[in-house]
Amino acid sequence: MTIYGYARVSTVTQVKEGESLETQKLQIQSYAISKGLELDAANILVEAGVSGGIEFANRPEGSKLTQLVTTGDIIIFPKLDRAFRNTRNALNVLHDMKERKVSIHFIDLGKH
Numbered sequence: 001m002t003i004y005g006y007a008r009v010s011t012v013t014q015v016k017e018g019e020s021l022e023t024q025k026l027q028i029q030s031y032a033i034s035k036g037l038e039l040d041a042a043n044i045l046v047e048a049g050v051s052g053g054i055e056f057a058n059r060p061e062g063s064k065l066t067q068l069v070t071t072g073d074i075i076i077f078p079k080l081d082r083a084f085r086n087t088r089n090a091l092n093v094l095h096d097m098k099e100r101k102v103s104i105h106f107i108d109l110g111k112h
Contacts, residue, residue: 001072005044052085071101
C-alpha cells in the first residue's frame with residue numbers, strides 16, 4: 001500500500017506567491033500523520049498553475065497519479081475542489097478508483 005497526496009493551484013500568481021501549495025502539502029502530511037499513515041513527501045504530486053476545469057486524467061500530475069495507483073493505495077486530497085471542478089469527472093474518477101480498490105480521502109469531507 002502506497003499513500004499519495006495531491007495538491008493543486010490554478011493560477012501562476014498563486015504559484016509565485018506560494019499562496020496555498022505549501023499549505024495544502026502541510027495539510028496532507030498532517031492528515032496522514034493523524035490517521036497513522038506513512039506518507040513519503042515525494043509521493044505528494046503537485047499541479048502548479050493548472051486549472052481545475054481540466055479533467056483530472058488530462059492534467060500532468062493527475063494523469064501520472066492515475067497510472068501510479070494500484071489496489072490498496074490511498075490518495076489524500078486537501079479539498080474536493082483541488083481534485084475536481086466538474087461533477088461528471090469527479091464521479092467517473094471516483095468510480096474508477098473504487099473499481100481499482102483505491103481509497104480516496106478528502107480532508108474537508110473524509111474518506112470515500
